[in-house]
Amino acid sequence: MAKQNAPVEKNETITLNFEDLTHEGNGVGKINGYPLFVPEALPGEEGKVKVVKANKNFGFGKLLELTKESPDRIEPVCHVHCNGCGLQHMSYSLQLEMKQNQVKNAMKKIAHLEHVQVLPIIGMDDPLHYRNKVQIPVGEKNGELITGFYQKRSHRIIENTETCVTHNEVINDVVKTVRDIANRLGIQAYNEQDHKGVLRHIMVRTGEETKDIMVVLVTRTDKLPHQDELVKELTSEFPHIKSVVHNVNHKRTNVIMGDESKVIWGDEYIHDKIGEITFAISAKSFYQVNPTQTKKLYDKALEYADIGTKDTVIDAYCGIGTISLFMAQKARKVYGVEVVPEAISDAKKNAKLNGITNAEFYVGEAEKVMPWWKMQGLNPDVIVVDPPRKGCDEELLKAMTEMKPKRIVYVSCNPSTLARDLRVLEDRGYATQEVQPVDMFPQTGHVECVVQLDLK
Template identity: 70%
Template sequence: VPVHPTIGMEDPWRYRNKVQIPVGQKEDGELMTGFYQKRSHNIIDMDTCLIQDEVNDRMVETVRRIASRYGIDAYDEQTHRGVLRHIMVRTGQTTKDIMIVIVTKTKKLPHKEKIMDEIRDAFPNVKSIVHNINSAKTNVILGRETNVLWGEEYIYDTIGDIRFMISPKSFYQVNPTQTKTLYDQALSYADLRGGETVIDAYCGIGTISLFLAQKAEKVYGVEIVPEAVEDAKKNARLNKMDNAEFFVGEAEKLMPWWRNQGLRPDVIVVDPPRKGCDEQLLKAMLDMEPERIVYVSCNPSTLARDLRVLEDGGYETKEVQPVDMFPQTSHVECVTWLEKKVSN
């Protein structure tokens, strides 16, 4: 199987459009922000991260400084006391929109109005300031309750010609430059001519689906997270695309039902999490017998495992294109093109 050289970034630094960073407290009471020491929850104080957008670094530093000045305590995991847990910043690479999410253990954010005013004075192009409440004893960053303190509920960004709404909880690729490279490759392997029906399993907020909808007659997206499906529907409306429909559910259960209803996709696109595709999903894909499968993977080992199943089920792996989505890390994304074997 041809595995092409990895497509890298021209400038592999400062590419991440999202930072979510824990907040700790020094012995002198000053707040600090940084990432965890390996295999621990000890925060290493840091001012900059060379793979983050520089705006993200400056925003985190600004929010930390303001919160420190107003005497807001950091959350302590051991005692489950304190206020400020995390600071999240999301930026639109093309729009330059900025969203700040302040995550607290408490329902109340002390000095809320003053903090908002100071953030807006420091960064006039901030579009959204959000308060997320996470009172649980957990290492999950965001809690269930999210309130917009100022500005918009969403920020916007574009990948290629497609515009996306991004909320605090949206799954949106952290490297939009390489995402376009990845999706262009997926679109190329899908080889759409305008009359095809496509299923996009694990569709998230509709990023790949809407790329496919530019060339396909109909796209069906399926995703287990209801909020992501709502975002996908909003993104379809935002881009005036009425040939993409989105459904909440498990792809491995929805696809057999669709098949029984007579749906026959020409192409199936999958972009699963690191654990790869569920066995039932692989079976459902084989049962639907599309002409082509495009498999987008963030884990080469589970990709190899799943390709074995698809090959044994009647498909031929034509080629693999790795893309360096996360420069300065060991991770790589691969786009794989499979064709249905021709029966003799």
């Protein structure tokens, strides 16, 4: 049988009607049933498209001109193509609808849970300026320091894009000020081509509730030139700065931070609050970047856990104890496990900071620690899991179900791996009750979910 060719060719210009969106937010139009994925196109629109790639079963196009616009099209606040927030051209209501459908499709097509209720997504009142952390690369142009994000699929810095519309606005001001002071003091930018120069990245973290600010300066060199002058100017400009950290990264690598960090001014930690719990956040702590939505997410997780005062809870992938300490407010005992030793150290500090004595934290891989706990006679009433994007290890799912908790609460940042894992948990004796999507990252294609599962 002869191989069937695509009905379009590369570099061909066509007129296309768009009828759907991919989970990344690309418009989908079809030519004789053959789908073309086109960035920045919306359902209900028509436009001229240049075919940039034509595979056997689908292709990709570039939008040249719109001949019919959707009422959901809005003017982006930012026109920089750094690939950080690619949904700015669509109304926020359409963004939420797209993410809701993404979760529903994953439940239906991957988990085969057609009848499970996916609740309306929890959005933000103001879907801008929500990020409490940023890491900005530093470069040089015509002898002057420049800061900004990398252009899509490149390591070319787009100048002056540190004023991102998703960042807390004070972060943008701090990055610009650090750059200007460093420029005036003659501190060189790092050059990744010849692995020379000094300043690689500027990282800024803020506390939403406390207004605390931490600045981390990442250099190739062991010493930060003009360190004292830089710190003095910066801290007098921003009185909310509580910590300035110098991080050293000698390696030729895309990894932003190196292993060696030292506080050069102020404290090792800044603080923030989510609900009633205060968290100490170090330079390397994992802490949710959208605290407003994190509170909504954790409140839902707490509701789904339905913890009584006699209940024991295990928090797998506990990080710095964010979910564990929320659960400890209601539970008899909480056990947190996490593979990163620094995170467990932070979790213990956070428990002490809040006067919480019924939470214990252990370093290790959850899939190995939990069977050992079971052998010691630990029988949890509730297990909470919040894995990375790749989802849960198969051994962890097995360990969770063999402990037979009456409830599992699954927090996920990837609907596809969530749905895959829900199918396994269903087949191992658990019933998915409800799925609650939460928009943690407006203007991007990412969506978070929290799910309640009960023992059948």
